[in-house]
Amino acid sequence: MEKQPRLLASQLLLKNSLFEVSLNRVLLTWKEIATKKKRVSGGIHHPFKVGTSHGVSVSEILAVRELDVDSETKDDGRWQKMPQKSTEAYPYAFTVSYVERAWQHRWRCSDVTFHCLEGALCQQWVQTIREQLTALTSRPKHLLVYINPYGGKQQGERIYEQKVAPLFTLASISTHVIVTEHANHARDHLRTEAELKKYDGVVCVGGDGMFSEMVHGLVSRTQRDNGVDQNSPEEKLVPCTLRIGIIPAGSTDCICYATVGINDPVTSALHIIVGDAQPMDVCSVHHNNTFLRYSVSLLGYGFYGDVLADSERKRWMGPARYDFSGFKTFLTHHYYEGTVSFLPATDILGTPRDKTRCRAGSRCFICQHNGQLYSEDAPEICETDTDVSDSEYKGGWRVIRGKFLAINAASMSCACPRSPKGLSPAAHLADGTTDLILVRKCSRFNFLRHLLRHTSKYDQFDMNFVEVHRVRRFRFTPRYCQSDSELDLRENGKRLFSQICRDHPACSCSPAYSSWNCDGEILPHAAIEVGVHCQLIKLFARGIEEQPVFEDLPNPCVV
Ligand SMILES: CCCCCCCCCCCCC/C=C/[C@@H](O)[C@H](CO)NC(=O)CCCCCCCCCCCCCCC
Ligand SMILES: Nc1ncnc2c1ncn2[C@@H]1O[C@H](COP(=O)(O)OP(=O)(O)OP(=O)(O)O)[C@@H](O)[C@H]1O
Ligand SMILES: [Ca+2]
Known part of the structure; x- marks a missing residue:
């Protein structure tokens, strides 16, 4: 690495030991200097350096402040005796707060306090570090925060007030906080009212559903401002400039898991403060040339659609509702007939079954390579021939007919506490593709084996009833057409199982349609068309850091 010129270097006191403290544009380092003398050749005594050198990257310094040492040594106007004689001789001090890496991708705020001999030196250190922080232009200064209570x-x-707000104050970030009063409050406020020019980013405190509100609000607003018609599936969407931060306080928090590595509010707050940026793909979902929704994590028909539909009626159970409904849906073992057509992603690096993982975001080689390939063009549209056999290619599209227990499109790994490796462990956050997973009708026992593999090191795709394709676009058409009246009833949240089963000639127990689980929201339409928009949004995150970064280099790192 190119050697950086030193901005400051002084001998300062830290916990009653003398340290050589040095600052350049990239690093703040401190190394202990021994006080005892060492005899060297020629009989001259020199102080010698002991201990390891510590360093913290300037980009991970959160704040610096002068310490009022007097108030530490005075009590009711009477001088107290300093605990250590050496601190008495260094009466001025400043504290640097910085990011420290803890276990399992967690970040924590740590403090180090240096004592100086003179006030002017102390001020010089504080001022120089402050100038360095001000020069970090990617850091947000004003944020708009939505809290889902x-x-x-x-x-x-509670999470925001106790864990996040104090950190934003420490980092001199001003906030405008809105506690939402109803579902879609944040989405509608962002889409129509919010004065976005005033902010460097928007933050939601909640789960994947709240994040989805942010995405819908921001993406829709950006398209409207740029005259783009969201109803056209062919339209190239305009990327959003404002970054989105998520303070996890939901039930699944899979966006946090995939973009930061853990669902921990303090970690996410620190990623926001240091001004990280992680680009992310967004899928648009259409039905008959009408825009329905955007998706960033899971689009699931069959199993995950049914789990969600059932769990929505059990919100009172909290996060446990998914396990309850998951168990129930597993026992019902419904399958759904239909046709899946998809446009495979060609010329890309990586496959859904390789061992590479999307790591440290914008530096992920696969996201960089494939992102460049796909961010230039709108997703291609090709017409498919509907009269095809079970599986064939038509105009670059592949068409597969069958009976499916689940059709899942994972635009990211979808790792979460239930499945630490996720639905598609090798999926990438910003490569312009989604992993289409088709689970065909099989026995309950085999489906359970498939589900269990999401929780172990074994490959969930290595089963003859499961296939996975990395795709740019896909469509699903159920075998039996949904009537408009049936759709209306579904849209209004009513269930129509008896009628669906009567209309379904193939089987007496499996209904004709499932619903799509679109990032945790139910879509009533079974027939949908999906396209991936490469790197449409940016998050205050950096992707999952490789674990060795923490294991090899505890922070402050030994340099
Ligand atoms: C036997 C254990 C098998 C465990 C298998 C676990 C696989 C879990 C994979 C989870 C993937 C989550 C994808 C994320 C989707 C989010 O956009 C969305 C919004 O937050 N969350 C959900 O829809 C929430 C979806 C939550 C789905 C939970 C499914 C739980 C299945 C339990 C099956 C039990 C069978 C037991 C048989 C004895
Ligand atoms: N004030 C509110 N009252 C009722 N619902 C709200 C309110 N604010 C937001 N919502 C809705 O609550 C739903 C769930 O919120 P959220 O995503 O924060 O938690 P979750 O569903 O428990 O977590 P996850 O999405 O991670 O499973 C979202 O769809 C959101 O639109
Ligand atoms: Ca992707």
């Missing part, structure tokens, strides 16, 4: 275990407001 009812997400997850209903702890959103």
Whole structure:
């Protein structure tokens, strides 16, 4: 690495030991200097350096402040005796707060306090570090924050007040906080009212559903401002400039898991403060040339659609509702007939079954390579021939007919506490593709084996009833057409199982349609068309850091 010129270097006191402290544009380092003398050749005594050198990257310094040492040594106007004689001789001090890496991708705020001999030197250190921080232009200064008080275990407001707000204050970030009053409050406020020019980013405190509101609000607003018609599936969407931060307080928090590595509010707050940026793909979902929704994590028909539909009626159970409904849906073992057509991603690096993982975001080689390939063009549209056999290619599209227990499109790994490696462990955040997973009708026992593999090191795709394709676009058409009246009823949240089963000649127990689980929201339409928009949004995140970064280099790192 190119050697950086030193901005400051001084001998300062830290916990009653003398340290050589040095600052350049990239690093703040400190190394202990021994006080005892060492005899060297020629009989001259020199102080010698002991201990390891510590370093913290300037980009991970959160704040610096002068310490009022007097107030530490005075009590009711009377001088107290300093605990250590050496600190007495260094009466001025400043504290640097910085990011420290903890276990399992967690970040924590750590403090180090240096004592100086003179006030002027102390001020020079504080001022120089402040100038360095001001020069970091990617850091947000003003944020718009939405809190869902009812997400997850209903702890959103407490989490924000106790864990996040103090960190934003420390980092001199000003905030405008809105506690949502109803579902879609944040989405509609972002889409129509919010004065976005005033902010460097938007933050949601909640789960994947709240994040989805942010995405819908921001993407729709950006398209409207740029005259783009969201109803046209062929339209190239305009990327959003504002970054989105997520303080996890939901039930699944899979976006946090995939973009930061853990669902921990302090970690996410620190990623926001240091101004990380992680690009992310967004899928648009259409039905008959009408825009339905955007998706960033899972689009699931069959199993995950049914789990969600059932779990929505059990919100009162909190996060446990998914396990309850998952068990129930597993026992019902419904399958659905239809045709899946998809446009495979060609010329890309990586496959859904390789061992590479999307790591440290914008530096992920696969996201960089494939992102460049796909961010230039709108997703191609090709017409498919509907009269095809079970599986064939038509105009670059592949068409597969069958009976499916689940059709899942994972635009990212979808790792979460239930499945630490996720639905598609090798999926990438920003490569312009989604992994289409088709689970055909099989026995309950085999489906259970497939599900269990999401929780172990074994490959969930290595089963003859499962296939996975990395795709740019896909469509699903159920075998039996949904009537408009049936759709209306579904849209209004009513269930129509008896009628669906009567209309379904193939089987007496499996209904004709499932619903799509679109990032945790139910879509009533079974027939949909999906296209991936490469790197449409940016998050305050950096992707999952490789674990060795923490294991080899505890922070402050030994340099
Ligand atoms: C036997 C254990 C097998 C465990 C298998 C676990 C696989 C879990 C994979 C989870 C993938 C989550 C994808 C994320 C989707 C989010 O956009 C969305 C919004 O937050 N969350 C959900 O829809 C929430 C979806 C939550 C789905 C939970 C499914 C739980 C299945 C339990 C099956 C039990 C069978 C037991 C048989 C004895
Ligand atoms: N004030 C509110 N009252 C009721 N619902 C709200 C409110 N604010 C937001 N919502 C809705 O609550 C739903 C769930 O929120 P959220 O995503 O925060 O938690 P979750 O569903 O528990 O977590 P996850 O999405 O991770 O499973 C979202 O769809 C959101 O639109
Ligand atoms: Ca992707």
